[in-house]
Amino acid sequence: MSTAELQPSKLGTKEHWDSVYEEEFDNFEEIGDEGEIWFGVESVEKMVEWAIEHVPPSPDTSILEIGSGNGTLLFALVDAGYASEQLSGIDYSAGSIKLAQAIAKTRGAENITFNLCDFLKEDPPLLPQNSQDSRHAAWDLIMDKGTFDAIALMKPDEDGNAPVANYPRHIAELLKPGCLYLITCASGFLSMSQVMIIN
Known part of the structure; x- marks a missing residue:
């Protein structure tokens, strides 16, 4: 099924x-429950394993997660040896x-x-150590664990255009030349290089 065939959903x-993150924050405050792991622990483990193989930990490797949710994937990257000060997560929900x-x-x-950031409308803030770079082409690795799916379920804009149509171009603009993008989505686990996104 292509994203064009998907019907808008509350998940978009x-x-x-x-609402989800307000409830999960309250649960965390009350009982220490960190919340749901979108696509499960196995998806996090696979993404970390792939990252280690293709973009091994180093002090200057910058990683951006689109739609970081409760931060599970980024915490797993820290546990795997990635420098926490080189990791950034963005989400459009303040909760x-x-x-x-x-x-x-x-x-x-x-x-x-x-950082609070609407990926389809804003450029993610740069890490302090990367502030001398341009806002585009700033990341060595961009990761997405489920956010593409949520964007694909958004309502079309007033011109009938699906918001997800802008997603690949924005990903490509943010990657450093030759660097990588990794996604887990409902259609399966895959990785794409910048060239594959552009084509």
């Missing part, structure tokens, strides 16, 4: 995710950022940067 609305930052404090991962 900011209101849904704001997600609040939850991820709270969890980071309990894990000793406060150096991960979590």
